[in-house]
Amino acid sequence: MLRGRIKFIIAIAVIVVTLSYLVYGGVKEAKVYYLTVGELKEGVPSVYKDKVRVSGTVVPGSIKKDLDGSLEFKITDGEKTLDVHYKGIIPDIFKDEVEAVVEGVYTPENVFQASVLLAKCPTKYESLDRLEKGENI
């Protein structure tokens, strides 16, 4: 009986330890700091090597698209702006003034090399504004 119970305790402990190890290692490997443009600029120069995720609004007129999917644009938090280079799939909703989320590395040349680009729908309150404007015109 006791021997049986010890076996169970060992087995459960193995599961728990394995899981903790996987979680710990996973977090270490995959963690990404989530910053605003301002926070990123404040973090210079220590932020240069880290993998970070930055969000900001796409500056109107700053998008330069190449046929092969490479992209240059600027995002802003209202005060500071950030130059972003990206190559890959461009989300359908990506355009001027959407909130973009980029993940990648900030290089000492002060260009953000993004490997991931996400775009978020603006909040509905802006949408309502526009509805109202549409009515006034």
Added chain:
Amino acid sequence: MVETGVISVFLSFIISVYILIASLAGGKTGRRELIKSAENGAVALFFLLTLACISLINALLTRDFSLKYVALNSSRDLSTIYTVTALWAGQAGSLLLWSWILSIYMALVVVLNRERNRGLMPFVLGVLAAVSCFFTYLIGFVESPFERLPFVPADGNGLNPILQNPYMAIHPVTLYIGYVGITVPFAFALGALISGRLGDEWIRISRAWTIFCWTFLSLGLLLGARWAYLELGWGGYWAWDPVENAAFMPWLVATAFLHSVMIQEKKGMLKKWNMALVILTFFLAIFGTFITRSGIISSVHSFAQSDIGPYFLAFIGVILLFSFGMFILRLDDLKSEDHFDSILSRESAFLFNNLIFLGAAFSVFLGTIFPILTEAIKGEKILVGPPYFNRVNVPMGLILILLMGVGPLISWRKASRQNLTRNFLYPTIFGLLTGIVLFILGIREIVALVSFGLCAFVSATVFTEFFRGVRVRSSRGENYMIALYRLISRNRRRYGGYIVHLGVVLIVIGITASSAFVTQKEATLKRGETLSIGKYTMRFDQLRRYSTPAKDGTAATLTVFNREKEIGSMVPEKNLYKYEGNREINQETEVALRSTFKDDLYVILTGVDDTGAANFRVLINPMVSWIWAGGVVLLLGAIVTMWPAGVERRAEAGARYSVGVSKDTIVKA
């Protein structure tokens, strides 16, 4: 009609409160007429919320843009079908859908239990009503789908084009049927705790309802994955997005419950554990609704932020406090009737299965709320991406597949060497051989080899079971097909479960192959130029621009060759929605897909320029179709499991069902 909706929602809240009070009071005092009246209230609630849904659909169909919800989620040019599905495109509408589906369940529970489970019912209904109070309060007073705008826009925003997809029309409803349905087993669990009737009554009903919800959750997850695959145009089907995780977590815990419940039915063990699992599943379903609907975690789904967050947090707090409070109060009544004998036994296999499902759910939970946690603790927002989830869940998944093969065939109490050899020798050899053959064929991905080997092992154990059952029956003179049919229909739960397992195996094979062996290529082509990937060659023939009232489309036609042989043409598109309104999403990528069980050829038109050159991204995703096929098999198995007993058996069912389900289907195992 709008007033009808407003009044219906308001009355729904009042009636929910009434049901809550009347049924709890009735249960406490034993006054039949109070309980009866509460039950009639549940039916009334269903009619009222149905009326509210009809009102909103009517407002959508008649383009009543004075309603904020209609203005934000539809437009004049929207087709009828998507005008109806706009019912659940936005926040207020999906909360109404939540309440409505819950009311369907409440009415069903009442009707199905008119004669049965009378001791439990008042408390079960009380719990259901409490949940209904919360949701009807939200749609009545916080996020009303019938809120008016201070002005009437000429036209609405229109539905987000990526939601204009058949899968998007059915995926949310499927998921919601599962999600909301989890309230029912939770209500029975809590009803048992409140009433103190902790026998096998609640566990039997909770199990049946959980299978139903679990099936819909599984299908909802798969349909969502398929939608993402076809519509989002990035070539994959799962991204560990918070919203996906929100549906995945309750699925994991519900799966754990469906397995451990058998231990309680069969041996009277794990009672506390099962109770905790049901509560946890419901908590995760509400938590999932909360994170998808409150915008607290940034996600690509990114539903609008709103004021409902604090309400949800308060509600979650109340649920946890009350449920676990009652749980602790009744701890003494939840004692096990038996104990674990050996680590090599079916009980232990199920116990480990549960620990791992729960561990996986915990790790997904942790990864999902990681940004909130780190912000609260360290003041910096840190998130963990897909590598975290894969690193934790892939090994967990592999162990679960192993247990899926072991669990059903290992003996209860203590497995003897004889039992192990008899059941596992050939499947193990088969699994190992599969691994070795694949290695010789050139597969070097260790995870894929292990996964395929385990899948072969599980399939072999399942086929052995079917084979043995059929052989025994046919030795009594039955023809093979009849023997197979009777084998399954006389033991629906057991063989239905095996079929579900086979479905899962197919899904795992599809996931393994498509995540380990994807090839992709990108190229800019002028007309007449070709691109080769794997054994396929594609020739870019023409670019066609066209216009419809809704959009300007650009379609590229590619002729596809498999080695030398022409196998057809593919037409990926990139569309620009003209009529923008304020639809922020005005572009849409329409991928072209050529799907076989061997691989999917997936072509995305990423860009075109003025000279007529076009940029393509092409992926070969092996065996993705296996995932969808697995879904069909899983559904089939679930239906077998849930199929009601035949007429000849129904007569005896009443008496036998409570003790007999386990006797009939598990004892043999």
